[in-house]
Amino acid sequence: MDNLEKEKQKLIEMFGIHFETHHNLPPLASRIFGTLILNCRIKGLTFEELVEITNASKSSVSTNINLLLKLEKINYYTLPGDRRKHFRPSNLSDRIKNHLKILNSEVQICDKIREFDEQFKLSADYEKGQQILAVYLEYAKDFEKLLQDAIAKINEIENNNSTS
Amino acid sequence: MDNLEKEKQKLIEMFGIHFETHHNLPPLASRIFGTLILNCRIKGLTFEELVEITNASKSSVSTNINLLLKLEKINYYTLPGDRRKHFRPSNLSDRIKNHLKILNSEVQICDKIREFDEQFKLSADYEKGQQILAVYLEYAKDFEKLLQDAIAKINEIENNNSTS
DNA sequence: CGGTTGGTTCGGTTGAAAACGAACCAATAG
DNA sequence: CTATTGGTTCGTTTTCAACCGAACCAACCG
Structure with a gap:
């Protein structure tokens, strides 16, 4: 061994x-x-x-x-x-939830940048910046859904034939 | 101001x-x-x-x-x-690539655990463990695709009307 | 050449994080 | 009641990341 x-x-x-x-x-x-x-x-x-x-x-x-x-x-x-x-x-799903937290923090940041840009419009690349942020936010939304699916599936497995 | x-x-x-x-x-x-x-x-x-x-x-x-x-x-x-x-x-897509790195690191870990379990089969929960890992790996694969899509879309925007 | 600008390298300092030992507490066993 | 086991708390030491200043390098200018 x-x-x-x-x-x-x-x-x-x-x-x-x-x-x-x-x-x-x-x-x-x-x-x-x-x-x-x-x-x-x-x-x-x-x-x-x-x-x-x-x-x-x-x-x-x-x-x-x-x-x-x-x-x-x-x-x-x-x-x-x-x-x-x-x-x-602890079970995997609890741990995956951590990703959700990070993601939320990231989305918040993006929102703040967007607001800031919106309010002061001082960067030369204002339009483009907004477009990119939009893509990112969309991606974040998809990601969130994905995470929640994974969590649900894992929970199912772990609870179905529950041990402990 | x-x-x-x-x-x-x-x-x-x-x-x-x-x-x-x-x-x-x-x-x-x-x-x-x-x-x-x-x-x-x-x-x-x-x-x-x-x-x-x-x-x-x-x-x-x-x-x-x-x-x-x-x-x-x-x-x-x-x-x-x-x-x-x-x-x-650097542009957002480069930064998103970082997520891919973390994800890969995570997938590697899971693979290692799976190999380890496979090889030594010592945990009582061998079967269930394998199932959960499988779900996680599937989720990781979906995630990877999502990330690559996002990167592609952002690249398109950034390069289309390219500045700099 | 000497001087200036743009930036890197190196050794030292410092404050916070991490680990430790010893004393302590709470529950149970005898 | 005393002894033992399982674990926590507290004050101290140690280690290390982050930052700094000063000296240095490399490129270009006159």
Whole structure:
């Protein structure tokens, strides 16, 4: 199983970079998240196990777990007669919702630019600028629909034959 | 024109926050980018002017301009008999291409997970996991097409009645 | 050649983010 | 009640990104 471990390490590394750069997560949070996705998507891992695996301090792990919980990237469940929390990645659809947030922020920006241009009409390329913004906004609308479709489909799969 | 300046400042501020959080740009780079978009989308601004407007040091402006160039968020042109570079935001389609990069990174990750699952089949939820990944990959494919359409349309507008 | 302009490079400073250890709390077990 | 387990909080240290000034380079001008 040496091979498996190596493969896992490589992937977790990849995850780290991806989440740090594209989703703005702190390094340890990224590694925790990657670890959960690769190791135990259903069963989850306990706090203790995470401390062990990531080789970080309890306090750091605690802080970063709470961050991931707040961002809804992970969630946890407990078993009767066991105080430990079992952490696991939240479902994909929750995570895709993040794209929607970014998109909305982007649309807002475009609207603001449009208003600004409209109001002051000072750029030489006023007409063209408006056209391009219009295309972008249209694209954004399509994108939004696409995202919502994907979320719906995934929810269906995840809830239909629900585990947990 | 006091009103205009105020409006501009507010927008640049907004831009700053958006680009810092969603695109991982350093603060100064965000402000430079925002300034260029709002001030002079066609004419552009020179290095000197940017130093003046942003009120930052030459070195910082230099560093951040080069970052924006590397990320293809801006470009520059020169005029014969004038050594100065005129910086301006690159066209929207180039910037949208950035989304494609992120998307590709995400698809790669999914593929890796799928391979990993396939190879080791150790998670209890193997079947379901594969289904969800499939939906996600399908969604990614649709998204990609959408992006390329948008890019094509924008290119058409920008090149048809080409300025610069 | 020397001076000016346009811009880059390099070493140092600084403030915020990230990680840590130790003390602490709350729940349960014995 | 005491001991243990599971986890949080708090104050401190460490690390690193962002910015700066000063020196430097390269091109052109006279």
